[in-house]
Structure formats: structure tokens, C-alpha cells
Amino acid sequence: MNFYLKLAWRNNLRNKRRTGLAALAVGLGLAALIFTDALSVGMLSGIVDTATGTFMGQAQVHRRGFTDTMDADLFVEGGPALLARLAADPLVAGAAPRTVTFAMIASPSNSASVMLYGIEPSAERGVSRLDRALKAGDYLAGEPGAIVIGAALAATLEVELGDKLVVTAAAAGGGDLAQAMFRVGGILDTGSRAMDSNLAFIRLAKAQELLNLGGNFHEIAVAFGNIDHAEDASLPFWADYGGGANEAQGWPQLVPELGAARGMSAFGIFITAVILSGIVALGITNTLFMSLYERMFEFGVLRAVGTRPGRMALMIVAEAAVLALLSAAVGMAIGWLASHITGIYGLDYTGVDFAGVTILEPIRPKFRPLQYWLYPAALFLFTLIVSLYPALYAARMNPIKAMRKSL
Amino acid sequence: MEKEFVIEAKGVTKTYAEGEVKVHALHPTDLAVRRGEFTAIAGPSGSGKTTLLNLVSGLDLPTSGRVRLAGKEIGAMSQGELSDFRRDHIGLIFQAYNLIPVLTVGENVEYVLLLRGMAPGERAERVRRVLEEVGLGGKRNRFPSQLSGGQQQRVAIARAMVPEPDLILADEPTANLDSATGSALMDMMKELNERRGITFVFSTHDRMIMDKSSRLITLKDGRVQSDTLK
Numbered sequence: 001m002n003f004y005l006k007l008a009w010r011n012n013l014r015n016k017r018r019t020g021l022a023a024l025a026v027g028l029g030l031a032a033l034i035f036t037d038a039l040s041v042g043m044l045s046g047i048v049d050t051a052t053g054t055f056m057g058q059a060q061v062h063r064r065g066f067t068d069t070m071d072a073d074l075f076v077e078g079g080p081a082l083l084a085r086l087a088a089d090p091l092v093a094g095a096a097p098r099t100v101t102f103a104m105i106a107s108p109s110n111s112a113s114v115m116l117y118g119i120e121p122s123a124e125r126g127v128s129r130l131d132r133a134l135k136a137g138d139y140l141a142g143e144p145g146a147i148v149i150g151a152a153l154a155a156t157l158e159v160e161l162g163d164k165l166v167v168t169a170a171a172a173g174g175g176d177l178a179q180a181m182f183r184v185g186g187i188l189d190t191g192s193r194a195m196d197s198n199l200a201f202i203r204l205a206k207a208q209e210l211l212n213l214g215g216n217f218h219e220i221a222v223a224f225g226n227i228d229h230a231e232d233a234s235l236p237f238w239a240d241y242g243g244g245a246n247e248a249q250g251w252p253q254l255v256p257e258l259g260a261a262r263g264m265s266a267f268g269i270f271i272t273a274v275i276l277s278g279i280v281a282l283g284i285t286n287t288l289f290m291s292l293y294e295r296m297f298e299f300g301v302l303r304a305v306g307t308r309p310g311r312m313a314l315m316i317v318a319e320a321a322v323l324a325l326l327s328a329a330v331g332m333a334i335g336w337l338a339s340h341i342t343g344i345y346g347l348d349y350t351g352v353d354f355a356g357v358t359i360l361e362p363i364r365p366k367f368r369p370l371q372y373w374l375y376p377a378a379l380f381l382f383t384l385i386v387s388l389y390p391a392l393y394a395a396r397m398n399p400i401k402a403m404r405k406s407l
Numbered sequence: 408m409e410k411e412f413v414i415e416a417k418g419v420t421k422t423y424a425e426g427e428v429k430v431h432a433l434h435p436t437d438l439a440v441r442r443g444e445f446t447a448i449a450g451p452s453g454s455g456k457t458t459l460l461n462l463v464s465g466l467d468l469p470t471s472g473r474v475r476l477a478g479k480e481i482g483a484m485s486q487g488e489l490s491d492f493r494r495d496h497i498g499l500i501f502q503a504y505n506l507i508p509v510l511t512v513g514e515n516v517e518y519v520l521l522l523r524g525m526a527p528g529e530r531a532e533r534v535r536r537v538l539e540e541v542g543l544g545g546k547r548n549r550f551p552s553q554l555s556g557g558q559q560q561r562v563a564i565a566r567a568m569v570p571e572p573d574l575i576l577a578d579e580p581t582a583n584l585d586s587a588t589g590s591a592l593m594d595m596m597k598e599l600n601e602r603r604g605i606t607f608v609f610s611t612h613d614r615m616i617m618d619k620s621s622r623l624i625t626l627k628d629g630r631v632q633s634d635t636l637k
Contacts, residue, residue: 003521007507007510010509010510011509014508014509297505298505298507298508301501301505301507302507304493305494305499305518305519305522306491306492306494306495306519307490307494308487308491308522309486309487310487311522399466400466400467403501403505
């Protein structure tokens with residue numbers, strides 16, 4: 001076999017320009033696949049990070065049925081005990097209790113319907129980055145009657161820091177309307193217009209009092225030590241915290257649009273791979289046939305001196321294998337370089353909504369090992385398969401016709 | 408005691424179809440060559456000598472008739488079996504040397520032994536010995552492009568000899584060489600024939616080869632005109 005590889009290597013070097021161009025063409029195809037994958041993974045990873053890290057959390061625990069009805073009475077069963085267990089769970093990096101309700105919020109100038117959250121700022125820091133989006137004021141650090149709202153909502157209500165707002169919401173235990181006055185303590189700019197115009201945050205204790213919840217809450221937002229746990233349905237976590245009246249869901253269930261976007265992205269990569277495979281197939285076949293026609297006489301001689309058809313085919317496949325290895329090396333180098341350079345500068349699509357999530361950070365390609373083993377290995381195998389056509393052609397070659405001027 | 412036949416062709420013909428026209432390249436021909444002969448097949452272009460050598464080398468199969476090489480009928484062999492048969496029993500020398508340019512002199516000669524699955528040590532020794540015999544002992548690691556035409560043809564002779572075949576067939580082996588080089592090569596092959604008993608059959612127009620051969624067969628229009636032992 002060493003002899004055939006040596007022969008294949010030298011034959012590839014025989015026409016360096018042609019081999020170089022073929023390796024570059026095929027390598028560019030591989031590089032495009034590596035880059036597309038890295039960009040797609042990077043984009044989705046960024047969006048998931050934004051969706052989960054800004055406020056939602058990587059997983060949430062609710063009372064079953066709460067997310068459909070938003071009924072204030074459907075608070076997490078055994079919430080405080082569950083929260084304590086979550087805090088001690090080695091998989092969990094942070095857990096934050098929240099009350100969640102629809103509310104009407106009114107200023108002297110205007111009113112708006114919002115989603116009102118009761119939160120514990122210290123616990124929220126382990127789950128969300130809401131505090132980092134603070135544009136003015138503080139993060140519920142001052143008086144208990146403070147409310148934090150988004151900049152867009154503040155503009156709608158025509159309020160500034162310190163201005164009064166009246167919040168009206170349906171309380172638990174019968175649905176009576178409850179009302180309380182708050183002062184604007186902080187204004188957020190998350191970069192997401194949907195969040196900045198529709199969400200309002202008050203202290204958890206104040207919300208529990210307003211909604212007549214006692215020590216209960218509607219939601220526990222969870223951040224894992226490793227975000228991949230949120231997609232791992234095999235973890236006992238989901239049964240442990242989602243049994244009985246409660247349900248525990250990861251971000252793929254909480255934002256199914258993102259899961260669909262990922263499926264579309266994978267399909268896009270597959271289509272890219274199919275198109276690039278076609279280019280690779282044509283490139284390799286063309287190169288091998290050009291080389292084969294150029295050396296027809298030699299192949300005739302090799303057959304004449306006793307090379308069996310199978311060995312002739314093996315020679316062509318070995319040449320293709322060497323070409324594939326060169327192409328893979330070129331492709332990986334270009335793919336890495338393109339990903340690295342794009343990673344330094346990023347692609348700025350901030351502010352654009354994708355799958356219901358606003359892109360807040362520049363998109364950066366993300367490395368994953370399969371880009372540098374699966375795709376090159378697939379290219380290598382595919383090249384070997386494609387080379388079978390010229391290999392069979394060479395194997396079936398009539399030595400007399402090949403030599404033209406034969407014995 | 409008479410020597411055994413290396414080539415026995417009986418009533419072989421070859422007809423090529425060119426469109427609707429049939430070209431009879433070789434009319435019914437008998438040819439028998441004994442082991443150790445140094446035979447030239449001569450004739451003008453189109454006389455059928457190339458066709459005859461294609462048939463007796465197993466590169467082509469006759470339209471009719473039978474060919475036995477080294478005691479074996481080749482008509483019923485598959486392509487793979489024919490390849491193995493040529494590898495083991497026949498050495499070929501071409502007019503244009505036809506060495507593999509990306510292989511060194513040693514590798515070109517070694518290739519046929521590699522096909523036979525011979526052990527590396529034995530291959531190396533056999534190649535060294537044969538290259539010494541053809542006067543190229545010091546050029547084993549050169550590439551064909553670094554050699555003169557005469558030296559390249561010596562490599563081709565070494566390649567043909569190295570598997571120790573029953574028969575070496577040479578197609579116009581001196582046609583691309585100057586007369587002095589061609590004559591020296593013929594002397595070398597004659598010496599190998601006499602010393603090692605290798606059977607040579609040449610296809611040629613070259614008067615020098617005809618003169619140096621021990622048997623001369625002439626062909627014309629696909630028929631044997633004469634067959635002379637000298």
C-alpha cells in the first residue's frame with residue numbers, strides 16, 4: 001500500500017498547478033461548510049444566550065397550566081422548598097423566584113398593559129442580566145415601592161425616574177383587583193423593544209403582598225452550570241423538579257421558535273453540504289479524468305506489464321485519497337482562518353429580531369470539534385466514492401487502446 | 408533433445424471492424440517459438456507484425472485460432488488471469504521505453520516484482536542484480552528523465568527481465584536510438600539470450616536486428632512470407 005500512496009503522491013505533484021487548483025477548489029468547499037456551520041452555531045448560540053440570559057433563564061419551573069392561563073392562583077406548589085433544593089443542586093448555578101401577572105400600569109399621562117414581575121434582585125443576578133441593562137436609576141435597591149420599567153414603556157407613559165405609577169392587577173384567591181402605587185426607580189434598555197415596552201419589575205415581597213400570594217411565587221427561573229443541560233431531556237432534573245403539580249421546562253420548550261430555527265439551520269447546513277458535495281464531486285472527477293487521459297499511455301503500459309484491473313482502480317482511488325487529504329488540509333486552514341477573523345470582528349446584526357428574539361450581540365462563529373473531523377472525514381470518504389467512477393474506467397481500460405501504439 | 412515451445416500459435420487470425428468494413432490484419436497464421444530463440448519478426452508497416460505480437464503477448468485475443476504460451480492456452484483466460492500471466496511469464500519492451508516517469512529506475516524495475524507480492528528484501532536484491540547486468544547499477548535512484556534514451560531502454564530491458572519471464576517481446580526496441588546505442592543494446596540482449604537462455608522475439612524494420620537475430624520471420628499483408636533459421 002505504501003508504494004501506491006507514494007505513487008499517488010508523486011502523480012499528484014506531477015502537475016502542481018492542477019493539483020493545487022483542485023485542492024483549492026475542493027478545499028474552499030470544505031472551508032465554506034466549516035464557516036457556515038460555525039456561523040450558524042455561533043448565531044444560534046448567541047440568540048439562545050440572549051434569550052435565556054437576558055431574563056428568561058435556561059429553564060423554568062411553574063405550576064402545571066400556569067403558562068397557558070396566567071392564573072394568579074397557580075403558584076409553584078411547594079415553591080420555597082423547591083427553591084431551596086434548587087439552590088443546593090450541583091447542576092444549578094442560580095435559581096430566582098418570580099411572581100408573574102398581567103397588570104395595567106398608569107401614569108398621569110397614559111396607561112399600558114404590561115407583564116408585571118415580582119423579583120429578588122440578588123437571586124436574579126444568578127439567572128439573568130437584567131441589572132446590566134439598567135440605563136438610569138437603580139435595580140430595585142432603594143425604597144420597597146420602586147418599579148423598574150423599560151425605556152420604551154417610560155416613553156409611552158411619559159415618566160422619568162421618581163415619577164409615580166399606579167399598578168392594577170388581579171390578585172390570587174378570587175381574582176379581586178388589587179392596586180398599588182409605585183415610583184419609577186430604574187429605567188432599562190435591554191436592546192429588545194418587546195421587553196422594553198412590555199415588562200415591569202417590582203420587588204418580590206411587594207408583588208406577593210399585592211397579589212395576595214403569601215410566601216408563594218409563580219415561577220422559578222434556573223441557570224445551569226452548563227447551558228447544554230437545558231437541552232438534555234435525559235437528566236433526572238426534569239422529573240425531580242417537574243413532578244406532581246409542577247412542570248420543569250428547558251428553553252427549547254419555553255421558546256419552541258428557537259428549536260425550529262435550529263432545525264432550519266441544520267437543514268440549511270445540510271443543503272449547503274449537498275451543493276458543496278456536488279462541486280467536490282465534479283472537481284475531483286474532472287481532475288482525475290484529466291490526469292487519467294493525460295497518462296493514458298502509462299496506464300496501458302501498467303496493464304500490459306501485468307497490473308490487474310483491481311490494482312489499476314486502487315491507484316486511482318489512492319490518487320483521489322491524496323488529493324482529498326490535500327484538499328481537507330487546505331479547507332480546514334481556510335475555514336479556521338475565516339472563522340477566526342470573523343470571530344475577532346463579529347457580524348453586527350444587533351437589534352434584528354430572529355425567531356422572536358432580538359439579537360443583542362454581534363454574531364461570532366463558534367468552533368465545535370465536528371467541524372474539523374466530521375466534515376473533512378466526510379469529504380475524504382465522499383472523494384473516495386466519487387473516485388470509483390474514474391477508477392472503474394481505468395480498471396476496464398484496454399491496454400492496447402490505451403497505449404495506441406502497442407506491441 | 409528438442410527444446411519446448413514458448414509460443415505455439417495455430418491458425419490465428421485477427422479481423423478488425425472499422426464501421427461496416429472488416430480489416431483482416433492477420434490471415435490464418437502458425438507460429439512456434441522454442442525456448443531460447445532470438446527471433447525477429449520483420450515486415451513493412453501494416454504487415455501484421457504488431458498484431459501478431461499483441462496476440463502472442465496476451466494483450467489481445469485472436470478472432471480465430473489458438474495461442475498457447477509457456478504451455479498454457481490463453482484464449483479462456485479472464486482479464487485478471489491474463490494480467491497475472493503476462494506479469495509472470497512475459498517481459499515487454501516498448502519502442503518509446505514507456506517507463507513510469509514518477510518512479511525511479513529502481514522502482515520502475517521493482518514494480519513488476521511488487522505485483523507478484525515478492526518480499527521487499529528479495530525484490531531489492533533482484534533489482535540490484537538486474538540493474539548491474541544492464542550496466543545501470545549506479546543509477547538506481549535516478550528518475551527516467553535524468554537518463555539518456557539508451558539508458559532508459561536499458562531500464563525497460565531490466566524491467567522486462569526482472570521477473571525472469573519465459574519470453575521477452577520487444578517492439579522496435581532500437582527505433583528511438585542512434586545506431587551505435589541500438590547495436591550495443593542488441594549485443595547486450597543477445598548476450599543475455601545466450602548466457603541466461605531468455606527467449607526474445609522482436610518486431611522490427613531494423614536491418615541490424617534482423618542480422619543479429621538467429622531466426623527471421625517476415626510478414627506481408629498479414630501472411631508469413633518467410634521463416635529462416637540462421
